[in-house]
Amino acid sequence: xxxxxxxxxxxxxxxxxxxxxxxxxxxxxxxxxxxxxxxxxxxxxxxxxxxxxxxxxxxxxxxxxxxxxxxxxxxxxxxxxxxxxxxxxxxxxxxxxxxxxxxxxxxxxxxxxxxxxxxxxxxxxxxxxxxxxxxxxxxxxxxxxxxxxxxxxxxxxxxxxxxxxxxxxxxxxxxxxxxxxxxxxxxxxxxxxxxxxxxxxxxxxxxxxxxxxxxxxxxxxxxxxxxxxxxxxxxxxxxxxx
Numbered sequence: 001x002x003x004x005x006x007x008x009x010x011x012x013x014x015x016x017x018x019x020x021x022x023x024x025x026x027x028x029x030x031x032x033x034x035x036x037x038x039x040x041x042x043x044x045x046x047x048x049x050x051x052x053x054x055x056x057x058x059x060x061x062x063x064x065x066x067x068x069x070x071x072x073x074x075x076x077x078x079x080x081x082x083x084x085x086x087x088x089x090x091x092x093x094x095x096x097x098x099x100x101x102x103x104x105x106x107x108x109x110x111x112x113x114x115x116x117x118x119x120x121x122x123x124x125x126x127x128x129x130x131x132x133x134x135x136x137x138x139x140x141x142x143x144x145x146x147x148x149x150x151x152x153x154x155x156x157x158x159x160x161x162x163x164x165x166x167x168x169x170x171x172x173x174x175x176x177x178x179x180x181x182x183x184x185x186x187x188x189x190x191x192x193x194x195x196x197x198x199x200x201x202x203x204x205x206x207x208x209x210x211x212x213x214x215x216x217x218x219x220x221x222x223x224x225x226x227x228x229x230x231x232x233x234x235x236x237x238x239x240x241x242x
Contacts, residue, residue, distance in 0.1 A: 003236040007196050010232065014224040017084055025083070025220040028091050032076050033219075035094070039065035039072075063113060070109030071097035077164040080227040107175045108163045115156055119149035158190040159183045165230040185233055196229060 005013070018025065075094035082089035097105035123146035130138035162182040170178065186193070200222045207214030 003232070003239050004192075005228075005232045007192075007199055010196065010228045011199075011221075011225050013228045014221055017228070018220060018224055021083070022217065022220065024089075025079075025224075026216050028076070028079055028094060029216070029219050029223075031091060032072055032094050035072055036069040039068045063117060066113045066116075067106070067109045070112055071105055074105040074109065074164045074167065076223060077227070078168055080223050081165060081168050081230075084224065084227050084231065102171075104167050104175050104178070105164065108160075108167070108178070111175075111179075112157065112160060116153050119153040119156075120146065121149075123149055154194070155190065158193055159186050161193060162186060162230055162233065165227070165234075169234065185237055189233060193226075193229060196225065200225075 072094055074097040078096045079089055079091075079093035081087075082093060097109070099105075123142050126138055126142040126145050130136075130142060160179065160182055162185050163178050166173070166178045166181055166185075170181075173181070200218070203218050203221075204215070207218045
């Protein structure tokens with residue numbers, strides 16, 4: 001597609017869009033991180049019970065917590081889309097997915113969470129058998145299963161990566177249409193987005209060396225870059241269709 005911008009150009013666009021706005025985006029990201037941590041910590045507390053019966057309960061709570069965190073991410077996408085496109089934006093945007101009138105974000109979140117769960121289960125079960133039997137042959141098999149599951153989910157997620165943005169672009173479309181559109185848009189673009197994600201890893205490492213304080217700047221920068229990626233992708237696709 002013509003009009004595709006490079007990773008460097010997208011990051012430059014993101015820096016320009018955020019210039020002078022960090023006092024607005026930082027509180028939103030802090031609230032998002034706090035809420036996400038709350039959901040995941042609830043599942044961690046449940047899994048610490050230790051009884052056999054609580055294993056299934058904790059697994060269910062863990063899935064619910066991850067689904068809710070995914071719904072929150074839809075709200076974060078909404079916030080950055082509004083900011084980037086010049087629309088009204090506020091901290092309340094991150095709760096946009098928790099709507100009784102529109103459950104599409106919840107359905108996408110369930111899709112992503114259950115797929116991740118199913119991808120990691122073979123490795124988890126093999127490792128559980130290793131713990132029970134003590135057969136060391138199962139340990140590398142568990143590692144291989146985890147790597148295969150992670151690779152599959154990574155490819156799957158990249159294909160689904162535009163769903164939340166497309167829910168905002170097309171409020172009239174059903175989830176199945178959104179998923180097909182996301183996969184179509186990401187045809188031939190998965191490695192480009194993967195490379196964009198990998199480019200932030202050195203920055204995250206540097207932020208951790210600063211006791212995590214740098215993440216207050218890095219996380220909004222990354223999220224805004226991914227928003228710019230989506231807008232560039234859709235504009236290039238629209239231009240190609242003309």
